[in-house]
Structures are given as structure tokens and as C-alpha cells.
Amino acid sequence: MTRRIVVKEKVLKENDRIAAEIRQQLSDRGILALNLVSSPGSGKTSLLERTFQDMKGHLKMAVVAGDVQTENDARRLEAAGATLVRPIVTGGACHLDARMVQNALTGLDLGACEVLFIENVGNLVCPSSYDLGEDMKVVLLSTTEGDDKPLKYPAMFRRASVMVVNKTDLLGHSDFDLERVRKHARQINGQLEIFEVSCRMGEGLRAWYDWLNAAAKAKHDKRV
Amino acid sequence: MTRRIVVKEKVLKENDRIAAEIRQQLSDRGILALNLVSSPGSGKTSLLERTFQDMKGHLKMAVVAGDVQTENDARRLEAAGATLVRPIVTGGACHLDARMVQNALTGLDLGACEVLFIENVGNLVCPSSYDLGEDMKVVLLSTTEGDDKPLKYPAMFRRASVMVVNKTDLLGHSDFDLERVRKHARQINGQLEIFEVSCRMGEGLRAWYDWLNAAAKAKHDKRV
Numbered sequence: 001m002t003r004r005i006v007v008k009e010k011v012l013k014e015n016d017r018i019a020a021e022i023r024q025q026l027s028d029r030g031i032l033a034l035n036l037v038s039s040p041g042s043g044k045t046s047l048l049e050r051t052f053q054d055m056k057g058h059l060k061m062a063v064v065a066g067d068v069q070t071e072n073d074a075r076r077l078e079a080a081g082a083t084l085v086r087p088i089v090t091g092g093a094c095h096l097d098a099r100m101v102q103n104a105l106t107g108l109d110l111g112a113c114e115v116l117f118i119e120n121v122g123n124l125v126c127p128s129s130y131d132l133g134e135d136m137k138v139v140l141l142s143t144t145e146g147d148d149k150p151l152k153y154p155a156m157f158r159r160a161s162v163m164v165v166n167k168t169d170l171l172g173h174s175d176f177d178l179e180r181v182r183k184h185a186r187q188i189n190g191q192l193e194i195f196e197v198s199c200r201m202g203e204g205l206r207a208w209y210d211w212l213n214a215a216a217k218a219k220h221d222k223r224v
Numbered sequence: 225m226t227r228r229i230v231v232k233e234k235v236l237k238e239n240d241r242i243a244a245e246i247r248q249q250l251s252d253r254g255i256l257a258l259n260l261v262s263s264p265g266s267g268k269t270s271l272l273e274r275t276f277q278d279m280k281g282h283l284k285m286a287v288v289a290g291d292v293q294t295e296n297d298a299r300r301l302e303a304a305g306a307t308l309v310r311p312i313v314t315g316g317a318c319h320l321d322a323r324m325v326q327n328a329l330t331g332l333d334l335g336a337c338e339v340l341f342i343e344n345v346g347n348l349v350c351p352s353s354y355d356l357g358e359d360m361k362v363v364l365l366s367t368t369e370g371d372d373k374p375l376k377y378p379a380m381f382r383r384a385s386v387m388v389v390n391k392t393d394l395l396g397h398s399d400f401d402l403e404r405v406r407k408h409a410r411q412i413n414g415q416l417e418i419f420e421v422s423c424r425m426g427e428g429l430r431a432w433y434d435w436l437n438a439a440a441k442a443k444h445d446k447r448v
Contacts, residue, residue, distance in 0.1 A: 041369025094349035145265025
């Protein structure tokens with residue numbers, strides 16, 4: 001067991017070294033990097049599809065889209081009009097690591113890019129341990145998953161800066177309670193910025209776009 | 225990397241040894257053991273709540289309920305009338321392992337027990353690698369998660385014997401298509417037994433109960 005922990009620490013140290021390189025590279029260019037994490041099926045790709053459709057012409061965005069298998073997410077994003085997209089197929093690994101992201105970035109022209117989205121593997125546990133060089137983690141949670149998830153998977157919600165509650169159009173079809181999820185989330189992380197949206201119906205997205213614009217501008221201004 | 229793999233193999237070998245002990249112990253008593261796996265929020269606990277309520281008096285069931293944090297699931301099951309319940313809090317680990325299950329079982333009186341449910345951590349990736357001494361893995365998938373999940377998380381669907389599609393009451397609220405999910409699942413695993421249920425509305429559960437009864441009887445008869 002001790003040996004296992006030592007090896008894991010070594011792997012994480014190497015990961016942190018590469019993550020720092022990515023962070024430096026993106027900061028030099030003033031690019032905001034967001035690491036999107038959630039359970040499978042919470043709507044990471046749906047949120048990105050909407051964001052690409054609605055913010056086209058306003059923000060120059062790129063995405064690296066991770067999945068255990070298939071390039072489905074990257075294909076969906078291209079269909080939504082995203083041009084700077086790179087898939088990462090982890091081939092079994094339960095999370096993205098910084099090396100995978102660094103390799104994917106070499107294939108992307110980040111020229112005038114303002115925001116880089118890193119869509120992680122659908123998993124509320126393991127991705128919380130891996131720094132990918134992002135500025136912030138954005139955790140998604142859908143109303144069909146239960147409002148106790150922040151308590152049951154605290155590491156992810158503690159390390160995130162933003163929580164997006166998706167599928168608000170399905171409120172009332174389960175016992176999910178918005179007040180309760182806000183309370184549970186803030187109990188774990190009092191600093192969380194919270195948005196409530198329905199990607200399917202296009203509701204509540206204005207506040208997310210405003211925040212995104214402001215965060216991208218702040219990152220860009222910091223470079224200058 | 226090589227060293228990491230070697231250590232992982234050693235850990236898995238030790239896990240398999242304990243899993244074999246559990247399997248022997250349960251088989252000696254003719255107890256059917258099912259390892260329930262899914263994303264967070266697919267409805268593992270809801271399926272068990274329903275099953276305990278509806279099969280009380282017909283089947284003697286026990287459950288060990290794993291979570292990263294909180295004993296919420298075990299509490300919910302006790303409220304549903306389950307008496308043989310043991311929580312496992314993994315404290316950060318992304319999956320149950322055989323040692324955790326073995327420890328939990330020492331606290332359970334399996335006397336006249338016919339079925340043992342092992343409710344795994346909500347995670348479609350990591351739990352697929354850990355044998356817990358079960359007879360079969362039962363993978364849950366809810367209609368709100370997207371019908372391409374069997375393709376994106378193939379290891380889990382390949383290693384499962386049963387797939388339960390939950391939240392059929394929400395069909396029509398997303399692009400989820402039952403025909404498509406069946407096709408994708410069978411593409412990965414042609415042997416999958418498939419049930420379609422709504423735990424919330426109590427629909428489609430009869431077929432699941434019939435299967436459960438038959439599987440428990442088969443396991444019991446094998447012992448005799």
C-alpha cells in the first residue's frame with residue numbers, strides 16, 4: 001500500500017509539472033482555461049454546443065474533448081460550429097491528465113483564442129485529483145442526478161470554482177430541490193459561483209455567458 | 225509508468241484473492257451476489273428501495289452500500305425497510321474493492337439471506353476493474369444520460385450481465401432513444417439481459433423482480 005501511494009505521488013508530481021507548463025503557455029497568451037467535470041451525461045457537451053452556437057462571433061473558443069472511448073463529443077461540437085476541436089480518447093483511463101492535454105494542444109492553433117475548454121471524462125471522482133493547467137474547474141450537475149451529490153462527492157465540488165446546474169426543465173420530475181443543492185454545494189464550498197440552466201431549452205444561459213465574457217476579459221487584461 | 229502498472233497488477237491480484245474468498249463464502253450459502261454499478265444519480269439506490277419495498281416477504285435481501293462520502297444511501301435503504309444494510313464510506317476512493325466488501329460483510333448476519341446487493345460508488349469507469357466476489361454486475365443507465373453511454377464506457381457494459389435502463393418516465397424529455405441504447409449495448413455485449421424501468425413511477429419492475437427471483441432460486445439450487 002505504501003509503495004502504491006509513493007508511485008501515485010510521483011505520477012501526480014510529474015502531472016503537476018506538465019500542468020504548470022500548460023498554465024504558463026496559456027497565460028502568456030491571455031487564454032482562459034476551464035476544466036469541465038461532471039458525471040457522465042450531465043451535459044458538458046450540451047453546454048459547450050450551446051455556448052459555441054450562441055457566442056460565435058463574440059468569443060474565440062477552442063476545446064479538447066476527452067472520452068474513454070469514441071470521438072462522439074468532438075464530432076458533436078464540430079457540428080455545432082466549433083472549429084478548434086481536438087478529441088482525446090483515453091482508452092480506458094478514468095480521467096484526463098496534463099500530458100494528454102499537452103499533446104492535444106500541439107494540434108490546435110490557439111492564435112486568437114480567448115477561451116480553452118477542457119471537457120474531462122465523465123466521472124465525479126478521479127478527475128478532481130488531476131491539475132490540467134486550467135484556471136478553474138467548472139463542475140456540472142443535472143437535476144436528474146439528485147441534490148445530495150455535492151455531499152457525496154465533496155472533493156470535486158471543493159476544487160471547483162463554478163457549478164452549473166443543468167436540466168432545470170426537468171425540475172418537478174424528481175425530488176431534486178434547487179434550494180437544497182445550493183445549500184449542499186455552499187456547505188462544501190462557500191466560494192462557488194452557481195448557474196442554473198437548461199441547455200436543451202436554452203434557459204438561464206445569459207448569466208453563464210456574461211460570466212464567461214467577464215472571466216475571459218479579466219484573463220486577457222492580466223496578460224497586457 | 226511500468227512500475228505503476230506492476231503495482232496496480234499486484235493490487236488487483238490481492239483484490240482477486242479476497243474476491244474469490246467472498247465468492248466461495250456466498251456460494252456455500254447459496255446467496256446470489258449482484259454488484260450494482262452506474263454513473264452517480266442513475267438510480268441504484270432508488271432501484272434497491274423499490275426492490276426492498278416490493279419484494280419484502282418474498283426474498284431475504286441484504287445490501288452493502290458504498291459511497292465516497294456520507295451514509296445517505298444506507299439510511300435511505302433502512303427507511304425503505306431494509307434491515308440488513310451496511311454502509312461503506314470509501315473516503316475518496318473511486319470504487320469499492322473486495323477488502324472493503326469483506327470487512328462490511330463481517331457485520332452482516334447473512335443467515336437466511338438469498339440475495340446480496342453490493343451498491344458500488346457512482347462511477348462508470350473504475351469499478352469495472354474490481355471483482356467484488358459477485359455473481360454478476362448489474363449496470364444502470366438512466367434515460368437522462370444519453371443513449372451512447374455503452375459506446376463511451378464499453379468496459380463496464382462488457383463486464384455486466386444485466387443492464388437496467390431507469391427513468392423511462394422521462395423519455396421524450398431528451399433525445400434518448402430506447403432502440404438506440406439497446407443497439408449500442410448489444411453491440412458491446414450481445415449477452416446483456418435488459419430491463420427498462422421507472423423506479424419513480426414503479427413501471428417495468430415486474431420483469432426485474434421475476435428475473436431476480438429466478439436468479440436467486442438458481443443460485444440456491446446450485447448449492448443444494
